[in-house]
Amino acid sequence: xxxxxxxxxxxxxxxxxxxxxxxxxxxxxxxxxxxxxxxxxxxxxxxxxxxxxxxxxxxxxxxxxxxxxxxxxxxxxxxxxxxxxxxxxxxxxx
Amino acid sequence: xxxxxxxxxxxxxxxxxxxxxxxxxxxxxxxxxxxxxxxxxxxxxxxxxxxxxxxxxxxxxxxxxxxxxxxxxxxxxxxxxxxxxxxxxxxxxxxxxxxxxxxxxxxxxxxxxxxxxxxxxxxxxxxxxxxxxxxxxxxxxxxxxxx
Numbered sequence: 001x002x003x004x005x006x007x008x009x010x011x012x013x014x015x016x017x018x019x020x021x022x023x024x025x026x027x028x029x030x031x032x033x034x035x036x037x038x039x040x041x042x043x044x045x046x047x048x049x050x051x052x053x054x055x056x057x058x059x060x061x062x063x064x065x066x067x068x069x070x071x072x073x074x075x076x077x078x079x080x081x082x083x084x085x086x087x088x089x090x091x092x093x094x
Numbered sequence: 095x096x097x098x099x100x101x102x103x104x105x106x107x108x109x110x111x112x113x114x115x116x117x118x119x120x121x122x123x124x125x126x127x128x129x130x131x132x133x134x135x136x137x138x139x140x141x142x143x144x145x146x147x148x149x150x151x152x153x154x155x156x157x158x159x160x161x162x163x164x165x166x167x168x169x170x171x172x173x174x175x176x177x178x179x180x181x182x183x184x185x186x187x188x189x190x191x192x193x194x195x196x197x198x199x200x201x202x203x204x205x206x207x208x209x210x211x212x213x214x215x216x217x218x219x220x221x222x223x224x225x226x227x228x229x230x231x232x233x234x235x236x237x238x239x240x241x
Contacts, residue, residue: 093188093192
């Protein structure tokens with residue numbers, strides 16, 4: 001059995017889209033597949049993570065385990081089963 | 095809200111260190127189960143990835159590691175601080191637009207180019223700014239960890 005289940009940490013600002021949950025389960029072998037999975041089950045969620053070109057939104061950071069996917073293979077970063085994925089919006093201002 | 099003197103000193107020192115760019119960092123609090131920010135425990139002085147005198151972005155990797163550190167200590171991230179280099183410590187339109195966390199305390203120090211900059215704190219919810227009065231207290235000294 002090839003179980004690719006992982007846990008995805010949802011930031012406060014996106015929790016209304018997932019029924020208020022802090023962590024949700026997902027399946028997929030890459031970050032792109034994980035986003036497609038959770039986006040398919042929670043309307044509006046994928047649009048908060050990806051831009052109109054389907055790439056990672058500039059103001060959203062995704063970590064696989066302890067690593068920022070921008071320093072790995074972006075949305076094509078492999079996700080080993082059991083890994084924790086963290087979605088972290090940029091903290092910014094002026 | 096009470097804010098430990100050491101946290102104020104760290105925020106001002108970091109703002110001066112970052113000058114002439116804006117300095118920024120995150121705050122962590124104890125968790126009381128209600129989700130409310132109380133009992134400020136830590137100021138993480140982090141890198142402004144934007145490297146600008148008028149904008150800041152908390153470096154994402156440092157944000158993530160601060161979150162992990164806070165959780166390992168039984169705290170949670172509860173706010174963000176940054177400096178205004180030449181203006182009063184009041185949220186700018188950019189600050190309001192970037193305020194995504196309704197339960198976070200938004201602390202601003204400024205202007206950094208004077209002898210004694212002010213520290214002010216705000217809640218920013220649905221675009222509305224509400225000031226949270228701060229009372230500086232002498233923080234408790236945590237026992238040193240021993241191995």
